[in-house]
Amino acid sequence: xxxxxxxxxxxxxxxAEVGRRDGKPQSVISRWERGEVEPxxxxxxxxxxxxxxELTLGLANYDDxxxxxxxxxxxxxxAERVDRAVGRAQVYRAMRSRLESARRG
Numbered sequence: 314x315x316x317x318x319x320x321x322x323x324x325x326x327x328x329a330e331v332g333r334r335d336g337k338p339q340s341v342i343s344r345w346e347r348g349e350v351e352p353x354x355x356x357x358x359x360x361x362x363x364x365x366x367e368l369t370l371g372l373a374n375y376d377d378x379x380x381x382x383x384x385x386x387x388x389x390x391x392a393e394r395v396d397r398a399v400g401r402a403q404v405y406r407a408m409r410s411r412l413e414s415a416r417r418g
């Protein structure tokens with residue numbers, strides 16, 4: 314489970330250290346991180362606290378405005394995705410360069 318791994322890494326802790334802090338075996342922490350088993354929301358909150366973090370939840374309006382864009386990218390091969398990213402990076406660099414030039418003179 315990515316939130317747990319992220320929390321642990323942010324805290325600079327090993328799986329064993331998180332387990333000791335929360336009273337869980339390292340093997341259980343590992344299974345949760347790999348997604349073999351999903352901890353309850355309450356357990357996830359406790360694990361976040363063991364890492365010195367607080368897990369908060371919020372509600373937001375559903376936004377599907379990016380769905381078509383995401384589907385388009387998922388149809389591309391990894392090489393095509395990289396090519397597009399490189400092209401965009403070049404455009405952004407050129408834009409930044411023009412902005413910096415405009416600010417200077």
